[in-house]
Amino acid sequence: MKIVYSLILSLLFLSACTNDKKATTKEEEKKDSISIQQDSLPVIEKEEIGISDLTQTILKEIKNKNYTFLIQYIKPDLGLRFSPYGFVNTSTDIVLKPEQFRSLLNDSTKLVWGHYDGSGDEIHLSLPEYFDKFVYNADFLKPEKFSLNKSASKGNSLNNIMEVYPNAEYTESYFSGFEKKYAGMDWQALRLVFTMEGGKYYLVGIVHDQWTI
Numbered sequence: 001m002k003i004v005y006s007l008i009l010s011l012l013f014l015s016a017c018t019n020d021k022k023a024t025t026k027e028e029e030k031k032d033s034i035s036i037q038q039d040s041l042p043v044i045e046k047e048e049i050g051i052s053d054l055t056q057t058i059l060k061e062i063k064n065k066n067y068t069f070l071i072q073y074i075k076p077d078l079g080l081r082f083s084p085y086g087f088v089n090t091s092t093d094i095v096l097k098p099e100q101f102r103s104l105l106n107d108s109t110k111l112v113w114g115h116y117d118g119s120g121d122e123i124h125l126s127l128p129e130y131f132d133k134f135v136y137n138a139d140f141l142k143p144e145k146f147s148l149n150k151s152a153s154k155g156n157s158l159n160n161i162m163e164v165y166p167n168a169e170y171t172e173s174y175f176s177g178f179e180k181k182y183a184g185m186d187w188q189a190l191r192l193v194f195t196m197e198g199g200k201y202y203l204v205g206i207v208h209d210q211w212t213i
Contacts, residue, residue: 086157
């Protein structure tokens with residue numbers, strides 16, 4: 001009788017161990033499945049998401065002519081540089097500090113922003129006029145191409161953003177053209193240049209680009 005009783009206990013013990021092993025195996029398989037699903041997801045850099053979202057927010061405010069919105073993103077010591085063409089000209093580009101930017105928004109004073117391509121005439125525009133002609137002159141909220149730290153445009157102007165701002169990142173909103181008769185010579189691009197300090201992105205440059213002679 002003792003032998004039979006011992007045999008029954010042994011069988012019950014083996015059954016419990018087997019069930020525990022099966023439960024553990026199922027739990028491990030579940031974890032492996034979750035791990036595989038997570039590994040199959042595309043890797044997206046947090047900074048890329050931040051800059052892309054910030055670009056969309058800034059372009060929306062610019063489109064609505066709410067230029068004062070930009071002041072919170074202008075770095076007081078660096079200011080915001082405006083480049084009418086693809087080459088960032090550190091000699092002639094206008095750089096505005098936050099208070100200068102604010103004061104010019106409601107001022108009709110025309111500044112010299114550089115020279116028009118082709119004619120060489122000086123670009124005389126007020127700040128709001130400049131935004132209309134050399135910033136949001138196309139619907140850059142819905143670009144044909146959007147890129148980070150690279151350019152889709154192939155113009156004659158040298159893209160020297162990373163030379164002027166070696167620690168910066170930039171986004172580009174690009175259109176390859178609008179009318180067939182121009183065969184792509186009416187392409188437009190807008191680049192927003194950002195630097196980060198203290199965990200915050202600052203807008204340090206607005207670079208407009210287009211086909212040039």
